Amino acid sequence: MSIPHDLTSLTAPEARDLLVRRDISATELARAVLDRIAQVEPVIHSFITVSENEALAQAKAADAALGAGDPASTPELTGIPVALKDLFCTNGVQTTAGSRILEGFIPPYDATVVARLRQAGAVFVGKANMDEFAMGSSTENSGYHVTRNPWDPTRVPGGSSGGSATAVSAGEALLSLGTDTGGSIRQPAALTSVAGLKPTYGRVSRYGVVAFASSLDQVGPFSIGVEGSAMILRAIAGVDPLDGTTANIEVPDYRATIRDGVRGLRVGVPAEYFVAGMEPDVERLVRTAIDELARLGAIIKPVSLPYSTHGLATYYIIAPAEASSNLARYNGTRFGLAALDEADMNRAMDSARERGFGAEPKRRIMLGTYALSSGYYDAYYRKAQQVRTLIKADFDNAFHDVDVIASPVSPTVAFPIGARVDDPLAMYLSDVCTIPVNVAGLPGISIPCGFDGQGLPVGLQLIGRAFDEATLFRAAWAYENATGWHQKRPPLTLAGAAS
Ligand code: GLN
Numbered sequence: 001m002s003i004p005h006d007l008t009s010l011t012a013p014e015a016r017d018l019l020v021r022r023d024i025s026a027t028e029l030a031r032a033v034l035d036r037i038a039q040v041e042p043v044i045h046s047f048i049t050v051s052e053n054e055a056l057a058q059a060k061a062a063d064a065a066l067g068a069g070d071p072a073s074t075p076e077l078t079g080i081p082v083a084l085k086d087l088f089c090t091n092g093v094q095t096t097a098g099s100r101i102l103e104g105f106i107p108p109y110d111a112t113v114v115a116r117l118r119q120a121g122a123v124f125v126g127k128a129n130m131d132e133f134a135m136g137s138s139t140e141n142s143g144y145h146v147t148r149n150p151w152d153p154t155r156v157p158g159g160s161s162g163g164s165a166t167a168v169s170a171g172e173a174l175l176s177l178g179t180d181t182g183g184s185i186r187q188p189a190a191l192t193s194v195a196g197l198k199p200t201y202g203r204v205s206r207y208g209v210v211a212f213a214s215s216l217d218q219v220g221p222f223s224i225g226v227e228g229s230a231m232i233l234r235a236i237a238g239v240d241p242l243d244g245t246t247a248n249i250e251v252p253d254y255r256a257t258i259r260d261g262v263r264g265l266r267v268g269v270p271a272e273y274f275v276a277g278m279e280p281d282v283e284r285l286v287r288t289a290i291d292e293l294a295r296l297g298a299i300i301k302p303v304s305l306p307y308s309t310h311g312l313a314t315y316y317i318i319a320p321a322e323a324s325s326n327l328a329r330y331n332g333t334r335f336g337l338a339a340l341d342e343a344d345m346n347r348a349m350d351s352a353r354e355r356g357f358g359a360e361p362k363r364r365i366m367l368g369t370y371a372l373s374s375g376y377y378d379a380y381y382r383k384a385q386q387v388r389t390l391i392k393a394d395f396d397n398a399f400h401d402v403d404v405i406a407s408p409v410s411p412t413v414a415f416p417i418g419a420r421v422d423d424p425l426a427m428y429l430s431d432v433c434t435i436p437v438n439v440a441g442l443p444g445i446s447i448p449c450g451f452d453g454q455g456l457p458v459g460l461q462l463i464g465r466a467f468d469e470a471t472l473f474r475a476a477w478a479y480e481n482a483t484g485w486h487q488k489r490p491p492l493t494l495a496g497a498a499s
Contacts, residue, residue, distance in 0.1 A: 007032035008171035009489065012080050012228030013255075015174055019062075019079045020071045026079025030059035030123050033081040037125065037172045040492060045147050046167040048086045049094050050126040055081065058123040065121060076231050078121030083173035085164045086127035087134060087210035088114050088219075097210040098130040098160075100143040101356025102336040111208025112243065113177060113219050113236040120235040125173050128163030132358045133327065134184055134212045136160045137430035140421055141360045148417070149192060150490035151456055155414040158188030158430070161222070165192045168222045169490060175232050176222045181213050182315050183409075183434030185220045186446035190409035190459025193448040193488065195226045195476065198434075199233060200466045201441035202247040205240035213322035214245075216315075216438045225486050226447060226476040230254035233469065252470050258477045262296050265475060268303030268402035273433050278411040281452035286408045289449040289460040289479065293406065296478050303398040303405060307390040311436035312428060314391065317371045317384035318439075324368030327361060363424065392440040399465050404475050408433050409446045409459035437463050445472045448485040 003018060004010060007029050010018070018024045034052055041047065062079035071078075084090065087097040089107035091114075096102040110118065117124070131141035139147040139162025147162040149155040150170040157166045161178025165188035168176050178185045180198035189196025197220045204219040211217060219236065221229040234255075239248040269290060274283055294300050332338040332352025339351035357365070371380040398405060410430055420427045437444040442463055449460040460479070464472045480486045 008036040010174060011225045012174045012223055012231055015080055016076060016231070019066060022066065022071060026059040026062035026066065026123060027056065029079060030055050030081055030125070033125055033173060040170050040172060043148060043153055044150055044166050044170050045145050046083070046128055046163040046170065046172050047126040048096055048098070048129050048144050048163070051093055051124055054093065055123050055125045062121050062123060075120040075235070077117065077235055080122055080175060081125045081173050082117060082122045082232070083125055083128045083164055083167035083176035084114065085130050085161050085176070085178045087130060087179060088177065089208040090114055090124070090127065093127065095127065095210070096144070097134070098132040098142045098144065099356065099358070099361070100337060101330045101352065105336040107208070109208060112205035112240045114208065116236050128161070128167050128176060130163055131160035131360070133210065133323065133361050134160040134179055134181055135323070135360045135364055137183065137187055137427050138420065139163065140417065141358060143358050146417060149414045150492050151192065152414065155416050155456070156191070158191035158410070158414065160184040162188050164222050165189055165194055165196065168194045168224060170492060174223070175228050177219060177232070177236070178222060179209060179217055179219050180438065181216045181319060182438050183431035185222065186434050186444055186459065186461060187410050187430055189222055189446040191414040191457060193457035193485070193490070194222050194224055195229050195445065195447050195486065196220065196222045197229050197233065197445045197469065197472065198437065198443060199237065199469055200443045202245050203237050203443070203467065203469065205243040205246050207240055207242035211326040213319040214326065215322060216319060218438070226445070226473055226480060227255060227258060230258055230473045247467065249467050254470050254473045257470055258473050260474050262293060262298040262475050262478045265298045265404060265471070266402040267293055267298045267300050268398050268405040269300060270303050270305040270308065270398070270405060270407060272305050272308050273407035275411055275432055278408065279413065279452065282408055282411060282413065282458050285450040285452070285458045286460055290406050292483060293475065293479060296482055298475070301402055303402055305394045305398060305436065307387065307394045308436040310387050311391060311439055312432055314384045314387045314439055315435045316367070316428060317380050318388065320364040320368035321371045321381050322368070323361070323364045324372065327365055330356065332356070388439050391436050395440045395442060403465070403471055405463040407461045407463065409461040413452050413454070413456035413458060433461060442466055443469045443472055445476050447476045447480055448488070449483070450485055
């Protein structure tokens with residue numbers, strides 16, 4: 001391939017090829033990405049921290065590795081610029097989880113995924129903005145600033161991994177990592193027209209990842225074109241002795257099968273996921289995408305997932321319950337914000353929590369504490385766990401007949417900034433199609449499938465069997481290769497856009 005004028009428009013596999021051929025250097029690529037960050041950040045605000053010096057040092061090391069012997073034998077991510085959601089512990093670099101309560105917290109160690117990316121040669125360009133403790137669907141709940149959608153800076157990028165999505169969408173990184181507890185990778189991927197994968201629960205280590213809801217949280221990638229996500233997933237996935245929930249199941253070479261096509265693949269379409277209130281353009285584009293899969297040789301079948309309609313209700317008991325427990329550790333005594341002006345210890349802890357947490361974590365702590373309290377535990381928490389089993393059983397049933405399930409990601413396109421901040425329920429509805437997948441622990445991917453009448457992106461969700469990310473990559477690649485939606489980049493008219 002020829003070298004494009006703007007290196008930030010490269011996909012990760014394209015950059016890998018050019019780096020291995022030594023047509024470009026990791027330093028040139030890092031410089032181009034950092035310049036792009038300087039250019040677009042005043043409008044998009046993808047990052048809480050940009051780590052320019054660290055990135056340039058890692059790029060220099062990558063160039064040394066590429067120059068030392070056969071460049072093709074270097075790890076696959078050598079010299080590839082990556083953005084990290086600001087809840088992955090990064091040794092020596094501030095990690096806030098989007099919360100003021102963790103402002104100034106500098107972890108003394110790397111999350112397993114960060115350590116694995118370092119080993120794979122990645123270049124870290126910065127820590128991406130997010131909803132506080134990953135609670136939200138718009139990145140407006142960040143304790144720092146609002147991130148804007150590159151397709152229309154007056155609109156949200158989705159969330160909670162909004163900064164990780166926009167960093168890739170706007171060319172501020174070639175790859176990024178986010179987390180998805182109820183949709184936080186797939187929904188922002190859909191709203192910004194990039195690929196975003198939530199792996200199977202247990203596929204990727206959560207060690208060193210700031211916890212929101214531990215039975216649901218999962219780490220996953222964003223990329224332009226799904227092949228980049230396949231590259232980075234391979235680097236981070238697999239059993240980790242530091243996270244007892246990781247599965248000792250072999251991590252396949254996803255790229256080796258990604259071009260195998262969808263002929264004969266059975267794709268289920270659940271009626272329940274075409275929910276009331278869905279925007280007509282979203283439904284039309286998702287149905288057209290499913291037709292395209294059929295044209296490529298897939299066999300389309302209706303499937304039924306009736307308990308998924310209880311997904312939101314189940315999630316909004318389990319996730320806040322786990323959050324209320326996970327967030328108990330933030331009391332100003334060990335991490336971040338401390339209320340040193342208070343005379344007694346209990347007041348100091350209360351004060352740190354009062355000042356450090358924003359409205360959404362406080363709301364979740366109250367919901368979760370209530371659901372777990374004596375007298376309500378059976379009515380809410382235990383009941384939610386029972387429904388969780390039923391939601392999962394629906395998927396198990398459906399996967400007897402089909403290999404993949406196709407659905408919308410979000411019932412709407414990106415909404416205007418501010419439109420849902422005063423209405424938590426409207427915000428929670430953003431994840432009606434993504435949450436059941438987390439509740440069942442399954443892998444799901446969002447890929448671009450077109451644009452609505454206003455030019456705003458829409459995503460197609462493909463859901464797979466547990467640990468079968470390979471089939472998702474294969475179906476997603478076949479679709480994007482046939483349609484080319486992933487190649488459309490946001491126009492980003494920077495002049496005149498508000499900051
Ligand atoms: N939007 C959902 C919530 O607010 C999901 C967030 C996530 O996946 N982290 O909880």
